[in-house]
Amino acid sequence: MYFADCHSCLPLHGDTDFAQLRLHYDSGVRYVSINIGMDMNPLSQIMRTIAGFRRQIAASDWLIQAQSYADIERAFAENKLAVSFDLEGALPLLESVDMVGLYHHLGVRQIHLAYNRNNSIAGGAHDTPQGLTALGREVVEAIHTHGILMDLSHNSEETAFDICRLSGKRPVLYSHANPAALVAHGRNISDDIMRAVAATGGLIALNGVGRFVGDENLNPLSMLPLIEYVAGLVGIEHTAIGLDYCYDDGRPDIPADVDRGYWWPVEAGYLPGKGLSGKYISPEGLMSIGEELAKRNYTEAQIDAIMRGNILRLISQVWK
DSSP: OOOEEEEEEEOOOOOOOGGGGHHHHHTTEEEEEEEETTTOOOHHHHHHHHHHHHHHHHHSSSSSEEOOOHHHHHHHHHEEEEEEEEEESSSSGTTTTHHHHHHHHEEEEHHHHHESSSOOOOTTTTTTTOOOHHHHHHHHHHHHHTTTTEEOOTOOOOHHHHHHHEEEEEEOOESSOOEEEEEETTTBHHHHHHHHHHHTOOEEEOOOOOHHHHHHHGGGGHHHHHHHHHHHHOOOGEEEOOOOOOOOOOOOOOOTTTHHHHHHGGGTOOTTTTTOOSOOGGGGHHHHHHHHHHHOOHHHHHHIIIIIHHHHHHHHHHHO
């Protein structure tokens, strides 16, 4: 059984050892989108990260830089791991719509517009309510025009609803979010916004971050209630996996002078001074999730759709 992961994270340094991604590969993942920067990362760091990541992928005999759906098809056919990039937040766009095309050229195929906090483009999940700004609407149109997946993760629901309305039948997704009906956390999302995403033809990709899963005894099967809830609410065809698994090589991802308490506020349930830390469900657990779905009488086709097929379908429709 092969899998696709809508979002996970490597350390944000150009010299990050890509051998870490062997964990994804050995677990049966053949496509993953990895983060190359967030709102709190300076542009210089993001550019060095992209350059180093592209160099290592190009030099590898088991990785493929995924810039088209054909690249992902080739990865599955050749038993390699296709890797695309995603950008978390609009601050690295420097309030320039033209930057969307530049990031596309560099391999970014998925963008969301606010990392937890409001900016001049969009509203964040842990801030005062804010929707898309006028510039934000231009950015959303540019993202669709360039064939980049429009991600809603970390955004305020006001922004998410604005994006869904503006997108119409152009699919959008949450690449790593869980239902608030099961786990009450500001990063988790309402039934109404999940229905709105499904109406665009988009996806809800469920993550394995402990504080968003809400299981003190976190294990792969902790994701089953989340998967079944979303599949029951909006349909199997709108359900996927975005583990948000974070590799760690001991180096900080953000500069020392960044206030972690601002981006990951204690009042929202994060640890003082540490931000998003804790337990994660590893890619190694994906096989167990698929096997448990089979025990619960999901068909092979339904399991394949959730574990890889739905995001691959969306990519085939959107990427340019």
